[in-house]
Amino acid sequence: MVDVRILLIEDDEKLAERTAEYLQSHKATVEIVPDGERGLERAASGEHELVLLDLMLPGIDGLELCRKLRQRSKVPVIILSARGDEVDRIVGLEVGADDYMPKPFSPRELLARIRAVLRRHSAAQGDDEDSVTTGPLEIDRARRTATIAGASCELTAYQFDLLWLLATQAERVLSRNQLHAQVRALRGEPAMDFDPTVDRSIDVHLSKIRQALDAASPGRGAAMIKTVRGVGYVLSPQG
Amino acid sequence: MVDVRILLIEDDEKLAERTAEYLQSHKATVEIVPDGERGLERAASGEHELVLLDLMLPGIDGLELCRKLRQRSKVPVIILSARGDEVDRIVGLEVGADDYMPKPFSPRELLARIRAVLRRHSAAQGDDEDSVTTGPLEIDRARRTATIAGASCELTAYQFDLLWLLATQAERVLSRNQLHAQVRALRGEPAMDFDPTVDRSIDVHLSKIRQALDAASPGRGAAMIKTVRGVGYVLSPQG
DNA sequence: ATCCGCCTTTACGGGGCCTTCACGCCCCAG
DNA sequence: CTGGGGCGTGAAGGCCCCGTAAAGGCGGAT
Numbered sequence: 455m456v457d458v459r460i461l462l463i464e465d466d467e468k469l470a471e472r473t474a475e476y477l478q479s480h481k482a483t484v485e486i487v488p489d490g491e492r493g494l495e496r497a498a499s500g501e502h503e504l505v506l507l508d509l510m511l512p513g514i515d516g517l518e519l520c521r522k523l524r525q526r527s528k529v530p531v532i533i534l535s536a537r538g539d540e541v542d543r544i545v546g547l548e549v550g551a552d553d554y555m556p557k558p559f560s561p562r563e564l565l566a567r568i569r570a571v572l573r574r575h576s577a578a579q580g581d582d583e584d585s586v587t588t589g590p591l592e593i594d595r596a597r598r599t600a601t602i603a604g605a606s607c608e609l610t611a612y613q614f615d616l617l618w619l620l621a622t623q624a625e626r627v628l629s630r631n632q633l634h635a636q637v638r639a640l641r642g643e644p645a646m647d648f649d650p651t652v653d654r655s656i657d658v659h660l661s662k663i664r665q666a667l668d669a670a671s672p673g674r675g676a677a678m679i680k681t682v683r684g685v686g687y688v689l690s691p692q693g
Numbered sequence: 694m695v696d697v698r699i700l701l702i703e704d705d706e707k708l709a710e711r712t713a714e715y716l717q718s719h720k721a722t723v724e725i726v727p728d729g730e731r732g733l734e735r736a737a738s739g740e741h742e743l744v745l746l747d748l749m750l751p752g753i754d755g756l757e758l759c760r761k762l763r764q765r766s767k768v769p770v771i772i773l774s775a776r777g778d779e780v781d782r783i784v785g786l787e788v789g790a791d792d793y794m795p796k797p798f799s800p801r802e803l804l805a806r807i808r809a810v811l812r813r814h815s816a817a818q819g820d821d822e823d824s825v826t827t828g829p830l831e832i833d834r835a836r837r838t839a840t841i842a843g844a845s846c847e848l849t850a851y852q853f854d855l856l857w858l859l860a861t862q863a864e865r866v867l868s869r870n871q872l873h874a875q876v877r878a879l880r881g882e883p884a885m886d887f888d889p890t891v892d893r894s895i896d897v898h899l900s901k902i903r904q905a906l907d908a909a910s911p912g913r914g915a916a917m918i919k920t921v922r923g924v925g926y927v928l929s930p931q932g
Numbered sequence: 933a934t935c936c937g938c939c940t941t942t943a944c945g946g947g948g949c950c951t952t953c954a955c956g957c958c959c960c961a962g
Numbered sequence: 963c964t965g966g967g968g969c970g971t972g973a974a975g976g977c978c979c980c981g982t983a984a985a986g987g988c989g990g991a992t
Binding site for chain 1: 969970
């Protein structure tokens with residue numbers, strides 16, 4: 455297991471710390487968030503490859519969080535819960551969790567579950583749709599072609615990956631950080647720090663994409679990608 | 694996934710209902726049969742594209758049912774079983790099942806497996822072809838000959854395998870990693886690590902193939918194989 | 933043992949494109 | 963109105979991706 459980015463949503467600080475340390479010693483990157491609100495936000499960011507979710511959280515119900523998360527992201531989730539009964543387990547799986555881990559657990563056991571979930575998930579990877587259509591824009595992942603209003607659009611590798619991410623998550627505002635992390639994840643590259651106030655490469659790429667779209671379909675093209683000032687970018691069909 | 698007809702053979706009414714609802718919400722048509730006798734009959738009817746089979750059925754052993762079904766139909770089968778041990782899985786796959794899903798499972802994961810099985814199945818459909826024609830290029834797998842615009846083309850073993858893979862997946866961009874893995878699979882060799890930034894053999898072979906194609910049909914030949922910078926190669930009929 | 937193909941590796945050159953820098957614009961706060 | 967931060971985008975530099983010739987290595991055939 456190398457360079458897996460894990461989000462741990464857990465309010466018990468000591469437990470979280472211990473767990474994180476163990477996982478880090480096995481070459482994982484762990485981010486700890488102690489509350490549900492921000493947990494959901496971080497989990498949906500697309501910057502992690504796995505979410506460990508404690509059910510007993512202050513403020514928000516873990517199951518509800520999981521259901522909401524599932525509407526916004528496909529990231530695998532393992533639920534951690536002190537209530538180890540079967541009912542909880544079934545309910546957990548029903549709201550979209552991928553596995554269920556009763557507390558207390560040994561770190562080793564958790565690691566085994568994590569590996570199993572990641573393996574299953576990557577095995578099922580290939581069946582995501584390999585094309586998306588949003589408004590006049592069609593993107594084919596297998597052929598790596600993008601057409602807008604029927605006109606084909608020349609894109610470089612990085613530009614294509616970015617447009618793919620925006621299109622598969624249309625109507626959703628993505629920060630530069632998210633875009634950067636997701637492109638790296640898409641390519642199977644390890645995560646990297648990224649400071650959007652210094653590194654403007656995402657902006658430049660998006661500028662180029664807009665130019666390419668506009669060249670293929672003057673007027674319509676560039677307008678599809680909107681800038682959300684202070685936040686990031688969003689692809690919106692109706693321009 | 695659109696309009697997949699699924700047969701669910703399951704006697705636990707509540708579980709069957711829940712599962713069916715989830716699948717229907719993802720655009721599948723689900724027929725539920727709670728007993729083995731009629732299950733086998735319906736499964737062999739050819740009216741479904743996939744069968745989900747619970748092993749613990751009243752009356753008939755699920756494994757036996759699967760074996761009998763396999764004699765009468767090629768419909769893909771996913772076995773559902775409460776006994777999640779490895780032995781059961783092996784036996785299940787041995788009697789002709791396409792995948793094995795231990796209970797309890799998350800509906801989401803089941804859906805992923807269904808998609809994977811369907812994809813494998815449809816991919817395997819067109820695989821028995823012994824020859825492929827894309828544009829001016831004709832490749833005969835049995836005789837191991839390639840002709841372009843009627844002119845025969847001298848290729849070594851590795852070059853032929855590569856061209857075959859590109860031709861059977863024309864218009865699809867394949868990474869060096871994929872090409873390497875698929876050639877090995879084609880020859881029944883075990884998978885191997887492959888770092889395309891270091892190992893340039895794929896590039897060299899493709900260079901040779903282009904030369905061979907161009908020698909056979911100057912102008913047309915080499916242009917058929919396009920390089921997608923930063924990604925891989927794609928064979929495209931119209932050059 | 934020697935030769936001969938063929939696959940792999942190495943090396944080098946060319947060029948595409950990712951990044952960075954810079955400048956100017958726009959938006960908003962004060 | 964004015965200042966500052968966020969953003970668009972042209973230009974430049976350099977990294978690294980790729981094509982291809984050539985050498986090395988390995989097995990099979992004679």
